Amino acid sequence: MTSAPRPPATDDRLPLDPALAPPGTTAFRDAGGLPAGNWRGARDGETLVPTHCCFCGVQCGIYLRVDRTGTVFGVEPRNHDINRMRLCPKGINAYQQVNHPDRLTAPLVRSSRDEPFREVSWDEALSVTAAGIRAVQARHGNDAFGMLGGASLFTEKTYLVGKFARIALKTRHVDYNGRLCMVSAAGANKLAFGIDRAGNPFSDILLTDCLLIAGANVGECFPVLTQYVWGARDRGAKLIVVDPRETAVARTADIHVALRPGTDAAFFNAVLHVVVEESLTDEAFLATRTSGWEEARAAAADCPPRRAAEICGVPAEQIAEVARVFGTADKAMAWHARGIEHHTQGVDNCLAVINLCAATGNIGRPGAGYGTLTGQGNGQGGREHGQKSDLLPGGRSINDPEHRRQISRIWGIDEAELPRAGTSMVEMVHQMRRGEIRGLLGICNNPFVSLPDLPAVTAAYDTLDFHVQCDFFLSETAANAHVVLPVTTWAEDEGVMANAEARVVKHNKAQEPPPGVRTDTWVMCRLAQLLGAGDKFAFTGSRDVFEELRIASAGTVNDYYGITYERLEETGGIAWPCPTTDHPGTPRLFEDGRTHHPDGLIHLQRVEWRPPADPYSDEYPLSLTTGRTVAHFLSGNQTRRLGALVEQTPRPWVELHPAHGFRNGDPVRVVTRRGATVLPALVTEAIRPDTVFVPYHWPIPTAANTLTNAALDPRSKIPEYKVCACRLERAEHLDEVPAPPTPPGRSAYPPKAQAARTDPLPPTAPQGRGTAERS
Amino acid sequence: MMGRTIFIDPGRCIGCQACVSACRECDSHRGKSMIHLDYPDEGHSVASLPTVCMHCEDPVAPCAEVCPADAILVTVDGVVQTADTSRCIGCANCVNACPFGVPKIDLAAKLQMKCDLCYDRTSAGLAPMCATVCPTGALFYGTLDELRAERPGVEVVDAFAFGGTTVRTGVATVVPADRGRRPLPGGLPVVEVNGVDVRKADPR
Numbered sequence: 001m002t003s004a005p006r007p008p009a010t011d012d013r014l015p016l017d018p019a020l021a022p023p024g025t026t027a028f029r030d031a032g033g034l035p036a037g038n039w040r041g042a043r044d045g046e047t048l049v050p051t052h053c054c055f056c057g058v059q060c061g062i063y064l065r066v067d068r069t070g071t072v073f074g075v076e077p078r079n080h081d082i083n084r085m086r087l088c089p090k091g092i093n094a095y096q097q098v099n100h101p102d103r104l105t106a107p108l109v110r111s112s113r114d115e116p117f118r119e120v121s122w123d124e125a126l127s128v129t130a131a132g133i134r135a136v137q138a139r140h141g142n143d144a145f146g147m148l149g150g151a152s153l154f155t156e157k158t159y160l161v162g163k164f165a166r167i168a169l170k171t172r173h174v175d176y177n178g179r180l181c182m183v184s185a186a187g188a189n190k191l192a193f194g195i196d197r198a199g200n201p202f203s204d205i206l207l208t209d210c211l212l213i214a215g216a217n218v219g220e221c222f223p224v225l226t227q228y229v230w231g232a233r234d235r236g237a238k239l240i241v242v243d244p245r246e247t248a249v250a251r252t253a254d255i256h257v258a259l260r261p262g263t264d265a266a267f268f269n270a271v272l273h274v275v276v277e278e279s280l281t282d283e284a285f286l287a288t289r290t291s292g293w294e295e296a297r298a299a300a301a302d303c304p305p306r307r308a309a310e311i312c313g314v315p316a317e318q319i320a321e322v323a324r325v326f327g328t329a330d331k332a333m334a335w336h337a338r339g340i341e342h343h344t345q346g347v348d349n350c351l352a353v354i355n356l357c358a359a360t361g362n363i364g365r366p367g368a369g370y371g372t373l374t375g376q377g378n379g380q381g382g383r384e385h386g387q388k389s390d391l392l393p394g395g396r397s398i399n400d401p402e403h404r405r406q407i408s409r410i411w412g413i414d415e416a417e418l419p420r421a422g423t424s425m426v427e428m429v430h431q432m433r434r435g436e437i438r439g440l441l442g443i444c445n446n447p448f449v450s451l452p453d454l455p456a457v458t459a460a461y462d463t464l465d466f467h468v469q470c471d472f473f474l475s476e477t478a479a480n481a482h483v484v485l486p487v488t489t490w491a492e493d494e495g496v497m498a499n500a501e502a503r504v505v506k507h508n509k510a511q512e513p514p515p516g517v518r519t520d521t522w523v524m525c526r527l528a529q530l531l532g533a534g535d536k537f538a539f540t541g542s543r544d545v546f547e548e549l550r551i552a553s554a555g556t557v558n559d560y561y562g563i564t565y566e567r568l569e570e571t572g573g574i575a576w577p578c579p580t581t582d583h584p585g586t587p588r589l590f591e592d593g594r595t596h597h598p599d600g601l602i603h604l605q606r607v608e609w610r611p612p613a614d615p616y617s618d619e620y621p622l623s624l625t626t627g628r629t630v631a632h633f634l635s636g637n638q639t640r641r642l643g644a645l646v647e648q649t650p651r652p653w654v655e656l657h658p659a660h661g662f663r664n665g666d667p668v669r670v671v672t673r674r675g676a677t678v679l680p681a682l683v684t685e686a687i688r689p690d691t692v693f694v695p696y697h698w699p700i701p702t703a704a705n706t707l708t709n710a711a712l713d714p715r716s717k718i719p720e721y722k723v724c725a726c727r728l729e730r731a732e733h734l735d736e737v738p739a740p741p742t743p744p745g746r747s748a749y750p751p752k753a754q755a756a757r758t759d760p761l762p763p764t765a766p767q768g769r770g771t772a773e774r775s
Numbered sequence: 776m777m778g779r780t781i782f783i784d785p786g787r788c789i790g791c792q793a794c795v796s797a798c799r800e801c802d803s804h805r806g807k808s809m810i811h812l813d814y815p816d817e818g819h820s821v822a823s824l825p826t827v828c829m830h831c832e833d834p835v836a837p838c839a840e841v842c843p844a845d846a847i848l849v850t851v852d853g854v855v856q857t858a859d860t861s862r863c864i865g866c867a868n869c870v871n872a873c874p875f876g877v878p879k880i881d882l883a884a885k886l887q888m889k890c891d892l893c894y895d896r897t898s899a900g901l902a903p904m905c906a907t908v909c910p911t912g913a914l915f916y917g918t919l920d921e922l923r924a925e926r927p928g929v930e931v932v933d934a935f936a937f938g939g940t941t942v943r944t945g946v947a948t949v950v951p952a953d954r955g956r957r958p959l960p961g962g963l964p965v966v967e968v969n970g971v972d973v974r975k976a977d978p979r
Binding site for chain 2: 074075077083085086087088089091092093219220223224225226227230231234246247248249251252630631644645648658664683684685686
């Protein structure tokens with residue numbers, strides 16, 4: 001479990017000897033040799049620990065700078081394959097949370113929500129927790145206690161969450177916050193390919209001739225990937241962006257399709273319609289590699305561009321142009337993210353993209369394929385090994401008798417003891433409201449910011465008899481709990497994550513946790529002991545858990561057996577499936593012409609557009625869509641405590657077109673059928689006049705999720721965050737704009753960021769509130 | 776032409792401010808950022824533009840030329856350094872003289888600070904922090920040949936016209952191909968002062 005800071009696995013520092021200076025330093029040589037600089041790689045007494053950023057699904061390589069006392073105090077870019085030294089502002093500032101003054105350093109306990117927390121010993125906190133769990137289950141049954149994990153946890157911990165819920169808690173109600181993120185893409189990929197991951201590595205973007213980006217604000221959500229996008233364009237690739245807003249990447253696109261939110265399936269069907277009409281299909285590919293093409297084509301035939309143009313609010317000619325550019329490219333790729341996935345037909349939208357790629361023969365070749373961009377750092381790995389309500393490790397189905405037998409044998413339990421599938425995260429909240437779930441253990445998630453229809457969510461949590469949260473900051477959700485257990489940041493433990501390419505990377509431990517803080521692994525193992533299942537949780541750390549995970553995944557589609565910590569440190573990452581320890585991994589899928597369905601075919605599906613769940617009316621005529629900003633991550637528990645990021649984006653806003661008659665900064669009340677909030681206007685022509693945008697990282701009272709609709713995709717159970725009906729009202733006073741509350745900790749600014757506030761440029765930042773997911 | 780330097784490519788900027796955060800991490804001005812991020816077309820487009828010190832070469836660094844305390848030194852390799860704290864008197868002459876609006880004054884400390892091309896790093900052959908991390912390559916550090924190897928056909932300028940004065944800089948800007956042969960307009964020409972058309976005034 002312990003892993004002392006170590007030197008870089010590969011030294012990507014440039015040589016310090018002037019004679020060995022790289023090409024391009026001629027100006028210095030011409031001027032008389034290298035002037036004396038003070039940069040010395042790892043500075044005196046300092047250690048650089050190679051690891052990865054804790055935030056998004058790109059998983060950029062970084063070094064954490066550790067001083068001679070063993071304390072993380074800075075960051076250095078790292079020349080890892082994925083990011084090649086590039087970083088976004090979140091990655092640069094992430095280290096500041098490790099020793100942030102708001103860190104929780106002692107367990108907190110109270111017997112009712114009316115009382116203040118009191119700091120207690122770990123023994124007392126764990127015994128209160130175990131007693132609370134037993135009390136709920138004794139009175140209401142095992143399934144009355146639920147567990148929610150997170151996709152920012154290391155994969156080892158997500159494996160433990162699934163095992164802990166089913167063996168220690170003996171409950172079927174376990175799910176995770178990836179349910180709010182990636183499950184539509186996961187469902188579509190599983191249906192079409194029998195495997196749940198992106199088909200191609202990021203590096204394939206550099207090889208493509210046509211890159212289609214749908215519902216992915218790459219510039220703000222995955223900034224480091226823009227280097228791949230620009231790299232493709234440098235080679236002459238065409239760029240098509242489908243997004244209601246003119247994002248930074250859309251601004252540079254060859255074709256920007258600014259479609260109305262919630263109409264993606266109609267758009268992609270119409271593109272496929274033109275592809276068929278103009279004979280741009282790859283008939284040989286369709287005949288030999290796919291099934292279901294007739295059904296998919298029939299649905300597209302019913303959706304000519306003229307009809308789609310009316311639905312989507314874009315010119316029919318533009319739809320046809322997209323079809324021609326994509327269909328005539330030798331190698332074309334489509335990458336998508338939450339913009340098409342956060343819908344009541346999120347799975348259909350992803351299937352429509354797959355239909356297009358397959359119809360044009362763009363699957364399984366260098367520069368040709370599909371990819372899904374994961375929002376959370378371990379959005380991919382977090383769902384692979386049993387944390388999801390319907391899955392067991394290795395992506396096995398929890399209702400499949402053979403899969404149940406296999407895992408029961410590995411876990412050493414009787415199959416009858418293994419619970420059946422539970423419900424999804426949003427459905428669990430409904431069950432709380434109905435009194436069916438009476439207790440909850442939350443780990444690495446913050447539903448008080450991240451779930452739709454927040455007023456209903458907070459009311460549901462208030463009904464819980466016993467609520468425990470593990471976190472390293474006191475999130476809004478933790479502030480509602482009876483017990484809060486302080487756990488480690490990503491820099492204080494080791495483990496693996498799988499990024500959006502399904503590349504498994506290793507995070508290394510850079511410092512010891514503060515006194516009083518324990519790892520999530522330790523917490524789950526100790527709690528399991530107290531609940532009578534200690535023999536199934538005899539793990540000393542992440543490495544032990546990973547060894548069991550490797551075995552549990554062997555022979556499955558999500559095969560990790562060939563991946564070891566040592567190999568990850570040597571290689572910089574291995575894409576699964578990787579069945580043997582000499583297997584190189586699988587960066588690109590289907591190169592052998594077979595999918596993971598038994599027949600080896602791509603199962604194309606019929607997709608028909610249907611309108612969003614929240615209908616427009618005279619009262620609610622506009623589309624509200626939500627999304628991320630570059631400075632913040634998910635519910636902001638981490639990023640809204642970091643001074644530089646708070647300064648960069650101190651508060652949410654409502655982005656709207658000048659046609660509505662507002663000026664920049666005007667207070668605007670955004671009203672939906674679920675609630676209203678007042679936000680300052682950001683007036684721009686870079687958004688459709690019938691659409692408004694609100695970023696979602698903030699809690700009540702400025703939470704976008706006060707407004708959003710909790711309607712779910714029937715298959716993936718993902719909420720429809722990306723579209724609901726709304727109207728705008730002029731608020732009377734700027735005072736009506738509520739300031740984000742101060743976090744329930746100390747300063748929003750760690751020491752170094754405070755120094756930044758003396759910057760000669762005036763700081764603009766009201767202090768933000770912290771809360772949310774974590775690694 | 777320039778050697779190893781920063782090339783600014785406005786077409787690639789996504790406004791993420793990674794450069795701003797990275798600049799704070801540089802050892803030579805720890806905790807403070809020396810980068811401006813501008814939004815030249817706000818309200819109409821999401822275009823953004825990072826501004827670093829252009830390290831003027833000809834005429835040599837107006838900020839240094841006007842400094843009454845000789846606090847701003849220019850190294851032999853053309854890097855215009857941040858003000859020497861033992862000399863700077865915080866008069867802000869440099870702020871007024873800079874045609875690009877780069878130097879900043881800490882009024883409380885009465886000190887100027889500006890981008891010094893991360894001299895601690897560049898002098899050791901490394902890229903400055905801003906260009907190292909820039910996720911899009913809007914800030915690129917290297918030679919023109921290295922830039923062109925990565926971005927075939929790219930055109931750059933290192934001359935900026937301010938009215939009748941042209942300033943040549945050590946830092947270059949990527950421009951559309953049809954702009955590459957003439958200086959970029961750096962500011963509007965002065966036409967009228969106190970109601971007098973200076974273009975017709977007797978120069979004497």
